[in-house]
Amino acid sequence: MGNPKQKITTFLMFEGKAEEAMNFYISLFENSEILTISRYGANEPGAEGTVLNATFSLNGQQFMCIDSSIKHEFSFTPAISLFVTCETEEEVDHLFEKLSEGGNVYMPLASYPFSEKFGWVGDKYGVTWQLTLENKN
Structure with missing residues (x-):
């Protein structure tokens, strides 16, 4: 699964849009796919069906993402791209x-x-x- 030698992986935290974002990104880049996905079930901290954790690859480069079950005061910033x-x-x-x-x-x-x-x-x-x-x- 993915590149086992990749030691540092970009980790993206969403609030309910992780799966939608992953599907959007893999549609844009060749050699891209969702590698693993786990979703919150009923009576778990996150909204049922949202992403507990997932890994995906864009042109062979692996990423991780989640839907945070906690509302944060921050999101993504242009300072990292x-x-x-x-x-x-x-x-x-x-x-x-x-x-x-x-x-x-x-x-x-x-x-x-x-x-x-x-x-x-x-x-x-x-x-x-x-x-x-x-x-x-």
Whole structure:
């Protein structure tokens, strides 16, 4: 299951949208799947059917997520983001369009001194993504 050598895994805490977010993310990246999922049952701390814990992979990179049963005063912040190096302009454009729907654009898709094509977005779940075109030089 996944990459057994991966020692450090990004862990995402949602409040009721973990499964929806996982399905959205795996629809955007090739070689992606939900690896394991456990849900809260009846009379357990979390809302029945929400994610107790899950692992999923995006293009072979493994992630973990949960739906917190506790309401927190914090959520995701743009200070940490998932940095995606795309092989083609089409890939950058597609990911930017899909990830920014219902979210926030922090840096519009454009050419910058550090990248021929780059965009920075927060998705509808609050997770932040930096998208860059691979430097072919």
